[in-house]
Amino acid sequence: MNKTIEVxxxxxxxxxxxxxxxxxxxxxxEIRLDIYEPPRFFEGFLVGRYLQEVPxxxxxxxxxxxxxxQMSSVYALENALGVTVTPPVRxxxxxxxxxxxxxxxxxxxxxxxxxxxxGHESALSLAAVAPEVVxxxxxxxxxxxxxxxxxxxxxxxxxxxxxxGFYRWPDSEPLKKLLSDLEWGLEAARECVRxxxxxxxxxxxxxxxxxxxxxxxxxxxxxxxxxSSKGRKLPIAEYEKAYIESHVKRxxxxxxxxxxxxxxLVGPISRLNLNHEQFLPQARVALKESGLKLPLRNPYKxxxxxxxxxxHFYAEAIQLVRAYQPEGAxxxxxxxxxxxxxxxxxxxxxxxxxxxxxxxxxxxxFAKITPPTAQNLPRIEADLYALAPQLVAMPQEAATLTAEHxxxxxxxxxxxATHFLKLKIEVK
Numbered sequence: 001m002n003k004t005i006e007v008x009x010x011x012x013x014x015x016x017x018x019x020x021x022x023x024x025x026x027x028x029x030e031i032r033l034d035i036y037e038p039p040r041f042f043e044g045f046l047v048g049r050y051l052q053e054v055p056x057x058x059x060x061x062x063x064x065x066x067x068x069x070q071m072s073s074v075y076a077l078e079n080a081l082g083v084t085v086t087p088p089v090r091x092x093x094x095x096x097x098x099x100x101x102x103x104x105x106x107x108x109x110x111x112x113x114x115x116x117x118x119g120h121e122s123a124l125s126l127a128a129v130a131p132e133v134v135x136x137x138x139x140x141x142x143x144x145x146x147x148x149x150x151x152x153x154x155x156x157x158x159x160x161x162x163x164x165g166f167y168r169w170p171d172s173e174p175l176k177k178l179l180s181d182l183e184w185g186l187e188a189a190r191e192c193v194r195x196x197x198x199x200x201x202x203x204x205x206x207x208x209x210x211x212x213x214x215x216x217x218x219x220x221x222x223x224x225x226x227x228s229s230k231g232r233k234l235p236i237a238e239y240e241k242a243y244i245e246s247h248v249k250r251x252x253x254x255x256x257x258x259x260x261x262x263x264x265l266v267g268p269i270s271r272l273n274l275n276h277e278q279f280l281p282q283a284r285v286a287l288k289e290s291g292l293k294l295p296l297r298n299p300y301k302x303x304x305x306x307x308x309x310x311x312h313f314y315a316e317a318i319q320l321v322r323a324y325q326p327e328g329a330x331x332x333x334x335x336x337x338x339x340x341x342x343x344x345x346x347x348x349x350x351x352x353x354x355x356x357x358x359x360x361x362x363x364x365x366f367a368k369i370t371p372p373t374a375q376n377l378p379r380i381e382a383d384l385y386a387l388a389p390q391l392v393a394m395p396q397e398a399a400t401l402t403a404e405h406x407x408x409x410x411x412x413x414x415x416x417a418t419h420f421l422k423l424k425i426e427v428k
Contacts, residue, residue, distance in 0.1 A: 019407065021388060028388035031381050046367040051077050051163050051358055058354075058369070059157045062413055064107065067100040067148065068347030069354075069369075070161040071222055076354040077163045079237070080341030081334060088327045089165040090222070091320055092151060095175075096158070097221050097345070098317040099147025102185070103155070104348035105268075105306040105313075106144065108411045109192065110137030113303050116405040117199045136188055140310070143181045147317065150174040165331030175321050182321065186282065186314040189307070193286040196307040201300040202402055206386055208297060208379070209262060210270035211243075213346050219278040219312060220271065221346045227274055228264070229295070236344045239353050245370060256375040263378035266350030267410065268305035269296050280319075283312035299383055299409050306348075336362040347372055349411055373412045380410055 022030040042061055046054060058073045059066035071093060078085065085093075110133060111123040120126040127134040145155035151170045152158020160166050208229070213236075215224035226234045226242070234242055243264070245254040258264050273295040276287060287308045296305060342355040350372030357366040387406055391399040 021384065023388055023392055028385045031384045043367045043369055046364050049364050051362045051364065054364065055161045056159060063156050064104050065100055065347045066157045067096050068345055068352050071097065071345045072343045072352045072354040074161060074163050075343030076341045076356050079343055080339035080356055080358050081337065083164060083332055085165050085332065086328055092166065093222055095317060095320040096148065096151045098313045099144045101309060101313040101348050102144030103141045105310045106137055106140035109303055109306050110134065112411065113408055116408060140185055140188055143185045146178055162331055164334050167331065169326035169330045172324060175324055179321055182314060182318045186318065189310040189314045190286055192310060193290050193307040196304045197290045201298060204299060204387055205297045206299065206383055209258065209264040210273050211264045211266050212270040212274045212351060213344060214274055215278065220275050229274065237342045239342060239344060245374065254374045255378045256370065257378060263382050265379050266372050266375050267302065268309055269302050271346060272296060272305040272308065279312050280315045282315040283308055286311040299406060302409050336360060349373060349413060350375065376410055380407060
């Protein structure tokens with residue numbers, strides 16, 4: 001029997017791609033996640049740019065997680081110069097990252113993945129029957145955006161980040177005024193975890209290699225070592241010794257693999273499994289109340305992982321806002337020299353790695369950027385292989401939704417352009 005599933009447009013992911021699933025004798029014979037969106041050449045046109053231009057340029061790679069691109073770039077360039085920012089600057093960077101996690105996770109949980117779990121085609125149809133859920137989502141997200149505005153000048157592509165710190169200290173008053181909203185958001189995030197734990201998730205257990213930044217004293221986001229569940233711990237500067245990008249004929253996006261050739265997982269599930277002991281108390285309580293059994297291996301339940309992280313980042317944002325007191329210079333005076341440096345931070349979607357070479361004038365000679373989605377693309381395909389036997393047994397509509405939902409659960413950022421993916425399943 002021949003069976004074909006076509007999805008003319010997969011909404012709620014970023015970018016253009018196509019999915020092909022070929023099944024023979026009840027087994028997946030071929031699965032391809034084809035990325036046909038034109039390359040964007042950010043690495044190429046960073047060459048020749050002065051280093052202080054890099055954070056603002058890389059921020060344009062993504063409208064949802066610009067802070068991640070800025071932070072990975074500034075850490076890489078600061079490492080090339082051999083400088084370390086002051087503790088107040090570091091704390092403000094973490095607060096800015098809290099804002100990004102809040103707005104990104106609220107968007108994904110309520111408006112991108114929850115409609116799948118609740119049987120809705122979009123957040124609009126969900127809003128028609130559960131308006132309070134969507135209103136909560138929008139308020140949660142807005143608070144994250146307000147943090148970015150207060151620190152970075154605007155919520156999309158902030159402009160206050162520079163190599164060595166910030167161009168200026170943000171005023172205290174706008175941040176302090178957010179405390180009541182942040183307190184509300186913390187309670188709403190706790191309720192989000194309880195709600196997320198009740199949602200119906202498809203059954204799929206996968207044996208992943210989890211990879212994430214790990215820090216001994218805090219939830220890994222901006223510093224630490226790259227930790228694998230296989231026991232490998234690497235300094236960020238040695239990332240490329242363990243994880244390799246390769247060109248795939250069918251795709252304009254690179255695919256990453258570990259040196260042993262196996263795919264690996266980055267993102268909220270990996271962070272949760274590897275770093276849950278560094279959660280703040282409120283998030284540890286929320287994790288316990290969720291009933292999740294660790295290690296979490298169901299990709300669909302990344303929504304719960306994001307919800308628990310939402311609690312953590314609201315709690316951390318409250319701490320950092322209360323403690324915020326500008327002290328000293330907002331940025332270091334840089335002494336330019338030729339050098340090379342790598343940096344990695346945890347974007348909401350997972351590990352984001354940058355490496356730069358600069359000359360004596362601080363101009364970029366070479367740039368390498370490895371985004372989370374490039375690292376997860378082989379893992380998505382492997383998950384679809386695991387899912388394929390279930391798809392064969394399902395009615396066409398259910399199989400289509402389940403496959404779409406699996407891809408969406410990763411929150412893939414193919415780009416910040418057109419939302420489009422074609423799905424074709426053939427049973428031969």
